[in-house]
Amino acid sequence: MQWRGRRGSGNVEDRRSMGAAGAGGMGVVGMLAVLAFGYFFGVDISPIVRELDQAPGEGSGPLTQEDEKWGQFMSVVLADTEEVWATTLPEQAGIRYRDPTLVLFRGTVQSACGTASSAMGPFYCPGDQKLYLDTDFFDMMARRMGAGGDFAYAYVIAHEVGHHVQNLTGVLQQVNSLRARVSRSDSNKISVLTELQADCYAGIWARGAQERFGTLEPGDLEEAQRAAQAVGDDVIQSDAGRVPVPDSFTHGSADQRQEWLMRGFQSGDMGQCDTFAQAGL
Template sequence: MQWRGRRSSRNIDDRRSLGRRGAGGMGIVGMLVVLAVGYFFGVDIAPIVGELDQQPAGTGQPLSARDREYGEFASVILADTEDVWAAVLPQQADISYVEPTLVLFRGSVQSACGGASAAMGPFYCPNDQRVYLDTDFFEQMQQRMQAGGDAAFAYVIAHEIGHHVQNLMGTLGQVNSLRSRVSKADSNALSVLVELQADCYAGIWVRQADQRFDLLETGDLQEAMRAAHAVGDDVIQAGAGRTPMPDSFTHGSARQRQDWLMRGYNSGDMAQCDTFAAAGL
């Protein structure tokens, strides 16, 4: 991606130099979050817990050159999302875009949605309109998921910003309210529709950013598609040694995630991202 030398966002809260908090710094609640995520996804979190337990709370860790590059990259991609959605959202949804903040952290973090660990991956908190990202996740994508590359990393950020767009439109609030009143299987199905719509919005961003900034280089779209495949529930469950169980999916299969990403990219139209209507809701 041609991201260097362009505008950086001012909406970056970089907490990585504050250090990686160990289990003691995370506290009981934070540790329970890690354990719950490991149980839900069928992932052996013993290595994660062991790593956290060996590191003193609040230990500062200087940023490496790679860390600084990731920070610069995330800031430019965030700026691109600001420029794109500031134009697209009023035009297509008659809503003004409110810029979110991207929090870069290391290890664990506190948000208005509660404590979280890097083991959970990037996430969006609607309560404070912030995206939380441990940039070490990019290394995991490259080394463990075979889904590296700047276009893959940009997809991750664009997906989380897609959740912010959903929040501004009221979609997240409506769906979360409904999920609290239905069965676990139906709640999971609603979660999948939310995630696939965020993928579609990410596709819109890719299309618009490329048109505005000549962002894409050869192979970039394929990189983003590999990333969407790597975070499919079926791929994650199979990688954890489990038989994929669609009723337990919360983000969608690899094929679904790729399809909705490309639907957004090919159409550039938010109306084409209505996963709920496509599901007959």
């Protein structure tokens, strides 16, 4: 991925030097709160929690050279999303794009959606319009999921920005209202549609970044597809030693996530990302 030497975003809030206890220091009550938060936002993070719960807490300290590099990388990716959506959203949806803030943290973090743990993975909070990310998640992608690579990591950020786009278009509000009135099984299905649309929006970003900046290098799309596959609900459940249960899916299968990512990339059209209409909603 070509990213060095380009503009970084000014909308990055780096809290990593503040330090925080990792998931292992949360205790039973804290872990239950994280699991409940994950369910509310449609995130099945229980397999990952088991691993992170055994990790030692991180103390405060200065940022390392590696930390600084991660910060620069994510700042450039965020800037790319700003430029792509600043034109795409008004042109295709008639809505002015408002830049979100990316919060980098370690261990646990306070957001308008409550206290969250790195065990949840990256997430978007519509209450403060901020993306939250612990860069240790990227290490896990490479080590545990076999989905490393800079464009794979950029896809993760672009997916969370996709949720921000959904917030600006009013989709998240409608989704949360509907999920509160239906059964858990139906709520999970709606969550899957929400996540697949965010994947499709990540594909739109990838297309726009390539057209504007020549971002893609050979193998980059394959990196993003491997990442989308690795976070498919069926793959996560299988890796945890469980038989995949489609009714429990909250993000979609590996095939679905790859399909919608590529649909966004190939079309560059938000109209082609309407997962809800395709499902008859």
